[in-house]
Amino acid sequence: MASRREVLGGVAAATFLSSGWSAFAASRPYRVGVIGSAWMGRCNLFALMQVAPVDVVALCDVDHLMLTDLAARIAAFPDSVVRQTHKPQFYGDYRQMLKKHAFDIVIVATPDHWHALPAIAALKTGAHVYLEKPITVDVAEGKAILNAARAAGRVVQVGTQRRTSPPHVEARDRIVREGRLGKVGHVELYGYFHQRKAVFAPLAKPPATLDWEMYCGPAPLVPYRPDIHPINWRAFREFGNGYIADLGVHFVDTVRWMLGLRWPKRISSVGGVFVDKASPATVVDSQQAIWEYDDLLMTWSNREWGKVPDGFAGGWGAVLHGEKGTLTLSPSAYRFEPEGRGPVLSGNFDAELHRFPNDAKLLPSDRELVPLTRGNMRDFLAAIEQNKRPIADIEEGYISTSTSILANLAMDLGRPIRWDGKAECVIGDDEAQRRLVRPYRTPWIHPAGA
Numbered sequence: 001m002a003s004r005r006e007v008l009g010g011v012a013a014a015t016f017l018s019s020g021w022s023a024f025a026a027s028r029p030y031r032v033g034v035i036g037s038a039w040m041g042r043c044n045l046f047a048l049m050q051v052a053p054v055d056v057v058a059l060c061d062v063d064h065l066m067l068t069d070l071a072a073r074i075a076a077f078p079d080s081v082v083r084q085t086h087k088p089q090f091y092g093d094y095r096q097m098l099k100k101h102a103f104d105i106v107i108v109a110t111p112d113h114w115h116a117l118p119a120i121a122a123l124k125t126g127a128h129v130y131l132e133k134p135i136t137v138d139v140a141e142g143k144a145i146l147n148a149a150r151a152a153g154r155v156v157q158v159g160t161q162r163r164t165s166p167p168h169v170e171a172r173d174r175i176v177r178e179g180r181l182g183k184v185g186h187v188e189l190y191g192y193f194h195q196r197k198a199v200f201a202p203l204a205k206p207p208a209t210l211d212w213e214m215y216c217g218p219a220p221l222v223p224y225r226p227d228i229h230p231i232n233w234r235a236f237r238e239f240g241n242g243y244i245a246d247l248g249v250h251f252v253d254t255v256r257w258m259l260g261l262r263w264p265k266r267i268s269s270v271g272g273v274f275v276d277k278a279s280p281a282t283v284v285d286s287q288q289a290i291w292e293y294d295d296l297l298m299t300w301s302n303r304e305w306g307k308v309p310d311g312f313a314g315g316w317g318a319v320l321h322g323e324k325g326t327l328t329l330s331p332s333a334y335r336f337e338p339e340g341r342g343p344v345l346s347g348n349f350d351a352e353l354h355r356f357p358n359d360a361k362l363l364p365s366d367r368e369l370v371p372l373t374r375g376n377m378r379d380f381l382a383a384i385e386q387n388k389r390p391i392a393d394i395e396e397g398y399i400s401t402s403t404s405i406l407a408n409l410a411m412d413l414g415r416p417i418r419w420d421g422k423a424e425c426v427i428g429d430d431e432a433q434r435r436l437v438r439p440y441r442t443p444w445i446h447p448a449g450a
Helices: 004-008 039-051 064-076 094-100 114-125 137-152 166-174 214-218 244-245 248-259 357-361 367-388 394-413 431-434
Strands: 013-016 022-025 030-035 056-060 089-091 105-108 128-131 156-158 184-191 268-274 284-291 296-301 316-322 327-330 333-338 346-350 417-418
Touching: 030 039, 030 094, 030 114, 039 056, 039 064, 039 105, 039 367, 056 064, 056 094, 064 089, 064 431, 089 094, 094 114, 105 114, 114 128, 114 137, 114 156, 114 417, 128 367, 137 394, 156 367, 156 394, 166 248, 166 333, 184 248, 244 248, 244 394, 248 296, 248 316, 268 394, 284 394, 296 367, 357 394, 394 417, 394 431
Parallel strands: 030 056, 030 105, 056 089, 105 128, 128 156, 184 296
Antiparallel strands: 013 022, 184 316, 268 284, 268 417, 284 296, 316 327, 327 333, 333 346
8 A cells, every 4th residue: 555655745735724733734635544432532533633634534433322422523623624524434343444444544542452453453454543542451562563563664653642742842851951950860650630430330231332342352351330431441450551551651651751761670569459449440549660770760659549649730740850950740731940049940731722712612521632632643644744753653652551561560460570671571580471461352362473
């Protein structure tokens, strides 16, 4: 299949929107398919529609209600560079969708256990992929996606948006790169933004509009509860890796990018369910993790209960402790406080939130995420058109996701893990090495061949 660049003859001129944003213009819209049509699929698609001409060809979801809801929102979306002239086709199985259509871009925004197989399948058709974080539920899946992307010569951008978020870019350039922090010896990541439900609805029969067997897919077949889908699957290890991989991975990735970190050398973690014991959720409600680098400690602290500690802005983020000062990163802002004399510096996302006034009309859950994703989408498109790696390339997503997963693995095993970053394997622990691959439920086959 010809590349997007070949199809368009390299045409990627800019056209100016009334908002002041420049949009990619091309000889025809990007043909887009979405796998996973709920919250993040919707936010990612809308951000793409705001910055590029898009033809939303098809939507895939195991829940028919998600398909009809997103199709209606697409038709009414006011900020699309080009208006959608037809209703996207619906699919309940991504394999059928990919077989039927030729896409330029496929957005994969399913629960985490359904990231690897659709992403690899889309890459094999010649599509570029925008892949939600964390990219996988095990380490071997991540390596398989990376290999598939390189073999196909396609761009995979991961939805860790802070590498293109204006305040975080400013913090990297203004604080870290200018040396205001000095030597950074400790980074604290934290997640006190409560997501783990203490109470779930009783077990029930799945509605006729939801294919629960396909929802579970390669994961264990979890008994259906009405409030697992579409948001609270994050409370179940069967579908993901808990909040260290959901929230924590954002700032694992941000800090790695800011400080130029690759793989940790040693990983340890402890955690458990200490308070909300009656919940059927299978993720822990409390966790501490430590990643050791050559001359840096990075830690994660998560508590799904109790008060958010004073000074931990937004309930989740990161604090970089340097010899010359402290940099606090929240989801949409930063604040630098020097040791001794000197100005306190800060920045936020406010200007970005006003570039598209219609963002205020989005669902409350989408009003920050769509603006936050626009920069990532523009970088994704530039990488496609210029045949280069994007800023949140699949390799970076693989390292950041695996860093989070390895902490859970150390917690599960009850012992630290030593990691060989060059060979990308566990050192001296055969059981931990085996657990880099999580078994798939029949008849699904793990992309690593296990």
